[in-house]
Amino acid sequence: MSLDQPVNDSEIMETEIKVSARGVGVFYGEANALRDVDIDFRQHQVTSLIGPSGCGKSTFLRCLNRMNDTVDGCRVVGSIVLDGQNIYSKDVDPVELRARVGMVFQKPNPFPKSIYDNIGYGPRIHGMATNKTEMDEIVESSLKLAGLWDEVKDRLDEPGTGLSGGQQQRLCIARAIAVAPEVILMDEPCSALDPIATAKIEELIDELRQNYTIVIVTHSMQQAARVSQRTAFFHLGNLVEQGDTEQIFTNPVDDRTQSYITGRIG
Amino acid sequence: MNTLLLIIALLAMTTLAYHVGRKRALASVGGNGHLLHSLPSYHGAYVALWCILPAAIIVFFWLSSENAIINSMMVSSLSLEQQDLSTAEINLILSEIRNIASGAIRSTNIDETKLALADRYGELQFLSTAGLIVVTMGIGAMGLLYSRRFIAPRFRARRWVERMVMGLLIACSIIAILTTIGIVLSLLFEASRFFTKVSPIEFLFGLHWSPQTALRADQVGSTGAFGAVPVFAGTLLITIIAMIVAVPIGLLSAIYMAEYATPHFRSVVKPLLEILAGVPTVVYGFFAALTVGPFIRDLGESVGLNVASESALAAGLVMGIMIIPFVSSLSDDVINAVPQSLRDGAFAMGATKSETIRQIIIPAALPGIVGSILLAVSRAIGETMIVVMAAGLSANFTANPFEAVTTVTVQIVTLLVGDQEFDSAKTLAAFALGLILFIVTLILNVIALTVVRKYREKYD
Ligand SMILES: Nc1ncnc2c1ncn2[C@@H]1O[C@H](COP(=O)(O)OP(=O)(O)O)[C@@H](O)[C@H]1O
Ligand SMILES: [Mg+2]
Numbered sequence: 001m002s003l004d005q006p007v008n009d010s011e012i013m014e015t016e017i018k019v020s021a022r023g024v025g026v027f028y029g030e031a032n033a034l035r036d037v038d039i040d041f042r043q044h045q046v047t048s049l050i051g052p053s054g055c056g057k058s059t060f061l062r063c064l065n066r067m068n069d070t071v072d073g074c075r076v077v078g079s080i081v082l083d084g085q086n087i088y089s090k091d092v093d094p095v096e097l098r099a100r101v102g103m104v105f106q107k108p109n110p111f112p113k114s115i116y117d118n119i120g121y122g123p124r125i126h127g128m129a130t131n132k133t134e135m136d137e138i139v140e141s142s143l144k145l146a147g148l149w150d151e152v153k154d155r156l157d158e159p160g161t162g163l164s165g166g167q168q169q170r171l172c173i174a175r176a177i178a179v180a181p182e183v184i185l186m187d188e189p190c191s192a193l194d195p196i197a198t199a200k201i202e203e204l205i206d207e208l209r210q211n212y213t214i215v216i217v218t219h220s221m222q223q224a225a226r227v228s229q230r231t232a233f234f235h236l237g238n239l240v241e242q243g244d245t246e247q248i249f250t251n252p253v254d255d256r257t258q259s260y261i262t263g264r265i266g
Numbered sequence: 267m268n269t270l271l272l273i274i275a276l277l278a279m280t281t282l283a284y285h286v287g288r289k290r291a292l293a294s295v296g297g298n299g300h301l302l303h304s305l306p307s308y309h310g311a312y313v314a315l316w317c318i319l320p321a322a323i324i325v326f327f328w329l330s331s332e333n334a335i336i337n338s339m340m341v342s343s344l345s346l347e348q349q350d351l352s353t354a355e356i357n358l359i360l361s362e363i364r365n366i367a368s369g370a371i372r373s374t375n376i377d378e379t380k381l382a383l384a385d386r387y388g389e390l391q392f393l394s395t396a397g398l399i400v401v402t403m404g405i406g407a408m409g410l411l412y413s414r415r416f417i418a419p420r421f422r423a424r425r426w427v428e429r430m431v432m433g434l435l436i437a438c439s440i441i442a443i444l445t446t447i448g449i450v451l452s453l454l455f456e457a458s459r460f461f462t463k464v465s466p467i468e469f470l471f472g473l474h475w476s477p478q479t480a481l482r483a484d485q486v487g488s489t490g491a492f493g494a495v496p497v498f499a500g501t502l503l504i505t506i507i508a509m510i511v512a513v514p515i516g517l518l519s520a521i522y523m524a525e526y527a528t529p530h531f532r533s534v535v536k537p538l539l540e541i542l543a544g545v546p547t548v549v550y551g552f553f554a555a556l557t558v559g560p561f562i563r564d565l566g567e568s569v570g571l572n573v574a575s576e577s578a579l580a581a582g583l584v585m586g587i588m589i590i591p592f593v594s595s596l597s598d599d600v601i602n603a604v605p606q607s608l609r610d611g612a613f614a615m616g617a618t619k620s621e622t623i624r625q626i627i628i629p630a631a632l633p634g635i636v637g638s639i640l641l642a643v644s645r646a647i648g649e650t651m652i653v654v655m656a657a658g659l660s661a662n663f664t665a666n667p668f669e670a671v672t673t674v675t676v677q678i679v680t681l682l683v684g685d686q687e688f689d690s691a692k693t694l695a696a697f698a699l700g701l702i703l704f705i706v707t708l709i710l711n712v713i714a715l716t717v718v719r720k721y722r723e724k725y726d
Binding site for chain 1: 529611613614616617
């Protein structure tokens with residue numbers, strides 16, 4: 001496994017920029033929860049967003065697939081460009097965008113449907129499968145990618161809510177993968193899981209990096225160090241510092257980052 | 267009047283008792299409240315409870331037995347030949363005496379013995395009231411003095427008070443439970459008397475309902491037919507019409523309110539909708555009978571249909587409107603109980619709002635929605651006033667909503683309204699119908715509540 005090896009700098013520079021945010025700010029009504037965030041996310045890389053709770057990590061993550069549109073009174077400013085197109089421009093349909101930018105939540109939230117239908121839900125609403133065979137293939141390959149196939153292949157008809165917490169979270173990852181997204185957002189995907197389930201998910205994230213651009217919010221610095229190549233530190237609604245994970249954790253530039261990773265603020 | 271004064275006096279004494287207990291508790295530790303085992307107010311409450319509880323029990327039993335005792339004393343002072351009269355006639359005499367005593371009958375030609383009896387009655391009543399006051403206040407004072415002696419710094423007044431309060435609560439819930447059991451038993455008992463006269467088979471499967479029986483042997487009249495199927499069918503028909511109105515409107519408005527409406531709109535409209543549930547059913551009844559029924563009849567005539575002015579349709583429509591808030595309010599609650607995380611999950615998959623509602627939220631809330639519909643059905647089945655006023659009385663066995671039909675509740679009302687013999691099959695039939703109604707709504711409620719509860723547990 002490559003998790004513990006130091007990240008090769010040249011590898012990082014080679015990949016292309018997938019998403020680039022410029023001057024992103026978020027208001028909940030009058031409250032300014034996020035200010036002037038500039039950051040790039042590169043292909044085949046995992047970027048961690050860290051910071052004390054309430055600093056705006058989830059808020060920023062939800063800008064990337066326009067989930068904030070569903071929150072009453074929430075306003076986003078600035079631009080977020082995905083493959084050369086500003087996702088906040090008028091002619092982008094958030095529904096199509098969300099098929100390209102998948103999301104996994106803090107608490108596993110499988111639909112109260114069968115395992116099969118949980119995976120099949122996205123492909124069905126996006127018309128990705130024309131017949132049962134194609135759908136079967138999507139379900140199987142998604143579950144395999146999420147490392148869940150062997151555990152559930154004999155009980156695809158059972159409700160997804162009947163799985164263990166870790167399995168449910170992998171089901172949610174498989175569900176996100178099923179619509180063939182380009183970017184996967186994860187908001188503290190392991191915070192409700194035990195260490196073994198967490199290790200499995202971390203392993204999975206590292207594998208998924210081959211095919212996707214991944215942004216993960218985490219409150220665990222060890223996790224950020226284990227899974228990500230780049231890290232961004234948020235504090236009180238500001239993006240304080242970003243850089244290679246190695247550098248952030250060994251040699252942070254900003255005092256606030258220093259305090260946070262040494263455990264003085266949090 | 268006297269009783270009211272007595273209650274006020276007793277409450278005043280209880281207040282006094284509270285202060286006495288409190289004062290004494292504080293005095294026992296020289297004003298140093300924290301040396302007491304229990305707060306001074308618990309000591310006060312302890313003395314107060316001792317003051318009021320025994321006295322209240324006395325008042326209750328005294329008042330409930332007073333009439334019977336006075337009556338029997340009056341009977342024993344009647345003349346001997348009068349004592350041999352039938353109970354009904356004795357009661358008549360007694361009520362006459364009572365009326366004389368209270369001054370309701372003011373006539374110059376009342377015979378002497380009756381006047382004397384009336385005097386005696388007034389005397390007995392006065393004695394009883396005076397006795398009640400003396401005994402109650404005495405018991406109250408005794409309770410006060412008795413319990414006062416226990417007040418001491420280490421006395422565990424709090425535990426005693428809490429135990430007494432718990433006893434009180436248990437007594438109240440037992441009363442409620444016993445009442446329910448009593449109602450069920452009387453229903454069972456009377457229904458079983460009916461089934462000795464009419465076979466259950468005939469009652470449950472007979473197609474002809476005509477409960478009028480001849481009162482006298484020589485009377486020309488029907489012999490009575492107790493096939494309840496047309497009555498059940500009428501209830502079913504009206505309930506179906508009501509649900510056809512209530513379920514779509516209630517459910518769709520619940521979806522709108524839970525998923526689309528702004529919080530402000532919702533906070534205004536939801537209570538407004540719930541006002542519908544607060545309109546007295548008799549108001550719905552005359553709305554159905556005087557407005558909707560004739561309107562439907564006229565409408566039917568204008569397209570050449572023959573509609574009775576009392577039709578199942580009119581009653582069902584209005585009942586459906588009455589039930590809307592039951593469906594919408596409960597469904598709104600269960601839809602709101604679907605966790606936000608499921609909505610987020612669906613949105614994040616790229617589902618539109620309507621897809622999310624149709625494919626994720628409604629299926630997740632379905633058990634709860636079914637529960638709310640079942641509760642509404644049981645409400646519709648038991649509803650009486652609207653159907654009495656708007657559905658008619660004729661027990662037609664029909665599925666035509668334009669005809670008059672009758673329902674279980676309407677039949678119970680008509681069987682029991684007016685003077686009745688309480689042992690004729692006609693009257694007892696009401697209990698049999700009531701029993702069936704009770705069983706059906708009970709089953710529906712149990713299913714609905716289990717379904718709703720299961721659903722709640724799933725997300726908590
Ligand atoms: N739906 C919302 N409405 C209003 N304020 C919100 C909402 N969501 C988050 N906030 C506020 O935005 C700030 C950032 O929150 P969040 O992004 O959830 O922080 P994090 O994920 O870093 O813990 C917090 O101060 C929070 O109170
Ligand atoms: Mg968060």
